[in-house]
Amino acid sequence: xxxDSWSMGIWPYLALILFGFLPSEVWRFLSIFVAHGVxxxxxxxxxxxxxxxxxxxxxxxxxxxxxxxxxASVPLMARFAALALGLMVFALxxxxxxxxxxxxxxxxVLAAWWFAP
Amino acid sequence: xPLSPDKPDDxxxxxxxHWAFKGFLVAARLPIFxxxxxxxxxxxxxxxxxxxxxxxxxxxxxxxxGPAQVIYFGALINGVALPAIALSISLSSVxxxxxxxxxxxxxxxxTTSRLATIYIVHNVAVTAWAESVRAIRDIPxxxxxxxxxxxxxxxxxxxxxxxxxxxxxxxxxxxxxxxxLLFITPIYFIxxxxxxxxxxxxxIAMSSGLVLAPLLKxxxxxxxxxxxxxVIGGTLAWACQKHLRSRSTxxxxxx
Numbered sequence: 173x174x175x176d177s178w179s180m181g182i183w184p185y186l187a188l189i190l191f192g193f194l195p196s197e198v199w200r201f202l203s204i205f206v207a208h209g210v211x212x213x214x215x216x217x218x219x220x221x222x223x224x225x226x227x228x229x230x231x232x233x234x235x236x237x238x239x240x241x242x243x244a245s246v247p248l249m250a251r252f253a254a255l256a257l258g259l260m261v262f263a264l265x266x267x268x269x270x271x272x273x274x275x276x277x278x279x280x281v282l283a284a285w286w287f288a289p
Numbered sequence: 290x291p292l293s294p295d296k297p298d299d300x301x302x303x304x305x306x307h308w309a310f311k312g313f314l315v316a317a318r319l320p321i322f323x324x325x326x327x328x329x330x331x332x333x334x335x336x337x338x339x340x341x342x343x344x345x346x347x348x349x350x351x352x353x354x355g356p357a358q359v360i361y362f363g364a365l366i367n368g369v370a371l372p373a374i375a376l377s378i379s380l381s382s383v384x385x386x387x388x389x390x391x392x393x394x395x396x397x398x399x400t401t402s403r404l405a406t407i408y409i410v411h412n413v414a415v416t417a418w419a420e421s422v423r424a425i426r427d428i429p430x431x432x433x434x435x436x437x438x439x440x441x442x443x444x445x446x447x448x449x450x451x452x453x454x455x456x457x458x459x460x461x462x463x464x465x466x467x468x469x470l471l472f473i474t475p476i477y478f479i480x481x482x483x484x485x486x487x488x489x490x491x492x493i494a495m496s497s498g499l500v501l502a503p504l505l506k507x508x509x510x511x512x513x514x515x516x517x518x519x520v521i522g523g524t525l526a527w528a529c530q531k532h533l534r535s536r537s538t539x540x541x542x543x544x
Contacts, residue, residue, distance in 0.1 A: 188361070191372070196381075196382035200385055229522070230515050230518035231515060233501075234506075241468075251472075255476060267484050273319065273473070276476035281468065
């Protein structure tokens, strides 16, 4: 399977729908039946929301634990320190997401520049 | 004021549009930039994978989940078999299910058709969920869909432009900026979760996710570990909240 075979005719589009779109979309589709009859204020919904929150935090931790590309050159401690710094500024600025993200970004760019290979 | 413009029988089309525009404004603050940076990466990855530009754009409007797209094009580059790609994408997108389930009861109205419901859940992705799960409660119920579609379509449009730009330019960024680009997703998601957090359950769920991820790394098979993190962390947070509530009701007497 060379990259060449992916650029032929309709095949790249078809492969994307069959092996990319459908396996992903099936969960959105199934959620309609799961959500059916779930009340907006129910405890089940509260649990589901907590699961989604923990899951997303897990995604973030995984990205920082085993990052790709340029981020991997920044030491693990510095990655989490930048995250903590961003959260601290977020808390100090009365929950400003923009301020938190900007601070974390500045920290990571500086760290990447400092630890550049 | 006999002719108040705020009376309930406003022209419905106008107010729907008004709320769709409010959704646009929510997206236009920070999420649109996060989207743009994420999908610049997706676009450049798609080019490396050798698929045509059309397929890169199609992946953004159909899959509409950054991590799944990264898996797809990344696996194509590494020559992974298509059924194996499909499995990892499916595992990565399981996380969309609790997000859809938690949003749908707030969005759907009794009059919403099945087809419209399918279209609404298709637009649910991590950023859209993080922006709406808390804010949607402040929107009048019959305007929530308009607001949500305004928000998500703005994000889709931004993502498409970024996919295109990433594919066409695929510019070699300086090392430090490339690291910053990759860091924007984690820092934004964690800040958005912190902003949404109001009750102990939110804080416990968020921190247990962060703590469980390194603990479970390598213990559970790749792809499934996120699901385990979500269920354990979410259940723990939910149980703590229940415990705290029952204690506080005991303290203040019957209610």
